[in-house]
């Protein structure tokens with residue numbers, strides 16, 4: 001007899017919780033000697049380790065410069081601060097709120113754009129309309145590792161500065177280049193949920209050396225060294241211990257992306273024949289780093305919506321997330337902005353159907369295979385699961 005889903009009384013498929021994400025931190029025996037060096041030197045922030053990280057990131061990405069910051073959000077905030085633009089900035093609504101917050105903290109208005117239903121990245125016609133409507137810059141987003149369609153954005157943006165939220169994208173390659181080398185600047189996150197982790201951290205990659213030099217001042221309160229501040233900056237420095245972890249993690253980036261490719265392939269193989277399950281489309285020119293693994297759940301065909309499937313996986317001890325949900329333009333700081341908010345039907349559709357499954361570099365292949373099996377069992381008993389969730 002096939003095993004019942006846990007929601008219907010069967011035993012949970014896992015004894016311990018499988019989180020959606022877990023930091024893959026470098027081995028402690030590699031961290032320790034470098035940390036000892038840092039503490040013995042007495043220089044615990046923004047020093048040799050940070051400089052080494054910046055050089056290594058710059059060389060790996062093939063960019064002119066890389067600036068380490070305390071996190072991706074502060075990197076974005078500082079770039080918009082030093083660019084000192086006037087006028088609204090176009091960005092997708094299918095993103096993490098930090099993309100929008102960085103603009104709003106700088107007093108810049110936001111023009112929320114729809115995404116494509118298949119790739120989840122910014123829609124070219126939406127961007128063209130925003131440019132005609134007076135956008136002064138663009139903030140594209142890499143979604144789950146997938147790159148926005150850079151050639152399309154370059155033609156649609158009419159030469160406006162583009163600063164991407166590349167929080168998910170360290171290790172992604174697109175159109176024969178590394179993520180980090182597009183637009184004016186791209187900002188990576190090194191938070192625990194990312195492919196390269198510093199525990200907390202960020203890296204700005206840019207081809208503009210002058211911008212990089214300004215960011216090094218801006219991340220230090222805006223103080224160029226003489227306390228005659230050039231901007232209302234931030235303390236957005238990276239500490240030396242964070243840089244140690246980031247450097248070691250960066251070394252493992254390629255191997256961890258390769259590992260994630262194996263896991264993503266297993267998810268696709270294990271789920272692709274299920275009715276109502278779809279996947280994010282990666283353009284052939286993109287080699288994603290698989291920072292997140294998302295499925296699309298068509299409630300009618302699968303028998304359960306993404307929300308219901310997520311709820312049915314909880315008693316199996318499989319954690320999932322409807323990510324990004326709700327869309328940013330509907331969140332409190334943005335939904336009551338003056339002026340008409342255009343409907344964003346694709347964004348709403350993706351938000352309503354998306355479900356991110358567990359994905360991290362050291363996740364075991366057997367766990368992915370087991371998650372696929374339990375999703376199949378839940379689908380086979382979809383009517384009963386739905387009825388139980390509705391009681």
Ligand SMILES: Cc1ncc(COP(=O)(O)O)c(C=O)c1O
Pocket residue numbers: 071072073074095096098099141165167168188189190191193201202
């Ligand atoms: C798309 C996106 N942008 C920005 C951030 C914020 O990154 P950080 O925590 O490094 O500021 C995140 C965090 O997950 C994100 O997913």
